[in-house]
Amino acid sequence: MIPLTTPAVPADSAILAALAIPAVSDIPAAPAGPEIRKKIQKTKILQLSGLSVQFETSLGRVQAADNVSFEIFENETLALVGETGCGKSVVASAIMQLLPKNAKSKGNIEFGGRNLLDLGEEEMAGVRGAEIAIIFQNPSLSLNPVVTIGDQIAEMLQVHGKAGRSQSIEKAAGVLQRLGLGERSLLKMYPFQFSGGMNQRVMIASALMLSPRIIIADEPTKGLDSATAAGTVQEMKKMKDLSGASLLLITHDPALVESIADRVAVMYCGEVLEIGPCRDVFQKPLHPYTKALLDCLPERGLHPIPGASPSMTNPPQGCKFHPRCPMRCTKCSQSPLMKRMKRTEWMTQVELVERVERTTQAEREERTTQVEWVERATQVECVERMKTVDLGTPSGERWVKCWLY
Ligand SMILES: Nc1ncnc2c1ncn2[C@@H]1O[C@H](COP(=O)(O)OP(=O)(O)O)[C@@H](O)[C@H]1O
Ligand code: SF4
Numbered sequence: 001m002i003p004l005t006t007p008a009v010p011a012d013s014a015i016l017a018a019l020a021i022p023a024v025s026d027i028p029a030a031p032a033g034p035e036i037r038k039k040i041q042k043t044k045i046l047q048l049s050g051l052s053v054q055f056e057t058s059l060g061r062v063q064a065a066d067n068v069s070f071e072i073f074e075n076e077t078l079a080l081v082g083e084t085g086c087g088k089s090v091v092a093s094a095i096m097q098l099l100p101k102n103a104k105s106k107g108n109i110e111f112g113g114r115n116l117l118d119l120g121e122e123e124m125a126g127v128r129g130a131e132i133a134i135i136f137q138n139p140s141l142s143l144n145p146v147v148t149i150g151d152q153i154a155e156m157l158q159v160h161g162k163a164g165r166s167q168s169i170e171k172a173a174g175v176l177q178r179l180g181l182g183e184r185s186l187l188k189m190y191p192f193q194f195s196g197g198m199n200q201r202v203m204i205a206s207a208l209m210l211s212p213r214i215i216i217a218d219e220p221t222k223g224l225d226s227a228t229a230a231g232t233v234q235e236m237k238k239m240k241d242l243s244g245a246s247l248l249l250i251t252h253d254p255a256l257v258e259s260i261a262d263r264v265a266v267m268y269c270g271e272v273l274e275i276g277p278c279r280d281v282f283q284k285p286l287h288p289y290t291k292a293l294l295d296c297l298p299e300r301g302l303h304p305i306p307g308a309s310p311s312m313t314n315p316p317q318g319c320k321f322h323p324r325c326p327m328r329c330t331k332c333s334q335s336p337l338m339k340r341m342k343r344t345e346w347m348t349q350v351e352l353v354e355r356v357e358r359t360t361q362a363e364r365e366e367r368t369t370q371v372e373w374v375e376r377a378t379q380v381e382c383v384e385r386m387k388t389v390d391l392g393t394p395s396g397e398r399w400v401k402c403w404l405y
């Protein structure tokens with residue numbers, strides 16, 4: 001097992017807040033109040049760069065993750081959102097090195113000064129649970145039905161050689177208590193005696209046992225009724241406060257993202273198409289797919305995305321969203337590059353794109369590339385505004401992969 005490269009994070013929200021305070025001075029013009037905590041997301045703890053994962057199958061090669069890049073900062077919640085089948089869980093499995101044998105991955109997953117893709121199984125076993133923990137979807141199926149709740153949670157410490165059985169059980173009891181399951185008799189019960197919500201808390205308790213720096217929660221609310229899902233969201237928030245860990249929240253549910261995430265990365269057909277602060281992305285989505293995804297929400301009119309999800313074995317050439325995109329133009333048959341947008345720039349560009357959207361399709365097609373049109377308009381009308389200062393912190397950056405920007 002490899003040694004931890006950083007000390008465990010204290011499991012106390014007050015201590016965490018106190019520890020975080022000095023960093024505020026680094027941030028120019030940081031807003032007061034709860035915003036301060038959100039702005040303290042400066043230390044990068046995980047960096048994915050150009051991660052690609054392919055599966056060889058009898059039906060052909062599945063490009064499940066295609067050049068995926070994003071970072072996770074300390075103490076933040078990053079949501080990875082997108083339709084079912086777009087590659088979210090594959091990214092999580094790649095980070096944990098839990099991909100099946102028919103998978104080939106390349107790129108870089110930098111964590112603690114190492115590329116996780118280069119680690120052997122023994123080293124990776126030391127990372128899993130201790131430094132990066134994962135909570136799988138459907139806790140009732142993930143838990144072992146013939147092992148008591150107490151032993152399952154305690155196992156995390158024992159497997160990593162951190163404590164003996166009785167000490168581990170004591171710690172498990174303490175963690176469960178903080179999650180609202182303080183009755184000691186619960187430790188001797190089995191998962192089938194628990195409700196779905198209680199089992200979810202057992203999974204969370206297991207993830208918290210070793211104070212990992214990152215917790216990945218893969219579709220924590222999928223298949224739950226709305227009351228249990230709402231409870232799970234509260235548990236997730238509590239989990240973050242208790243642990244001080246960063247959370248990578250994987251979901252197909254934008255409403256969940258809005259309620260919990262600091263930043264959001266939008267994934268489509270194996271690619272990340274947009275990344276930005278949650279509030280900005282929800283208020284002004286830049287990528288046409290992000291817009292379409294949000295328009296599916298009931299409060300935004302329940303508009304389904306036209307067309308079907310693309311094939312992962314034979315994806316569309318160029319921009320993979322182009323067959324479904326109302327904004328496509330001739331240039332979209334080539335693949336766009338991910339572009340970093342300054343705040344002033346994206347606010348300006350989004351207005352222009354909205355203006356392009358209001359023109360008819362015929363009008364748009366007349367312009368050889370609407371991109372050129374947007375670019376020209378940007379130069380002429382907005383040069384002054386673009387000179388204003390970009391106040392974005394590193395974690396406040398916005399990135400978008402679309403020819404419109
Ligand atoms: N073991 C596997 N073999 C072949 N294809 C797989 C395997 N696991 C996942 N895939 C494919 O990879 C794509 C992404 O899957 P996944 O990450 O599970 O999607 P999501 O979590 O976004 O719903 C899907 O097309 C899925 O069929
Ligand atoms: S690159 Fe073109 S097709 Fe793709 S999302 Fe942007 S406008 Fe639409």
Ligand SMILES: [Mg+2]
Pocket residue numbers: 088089090218219
């Ligand atoms: Mg999944």
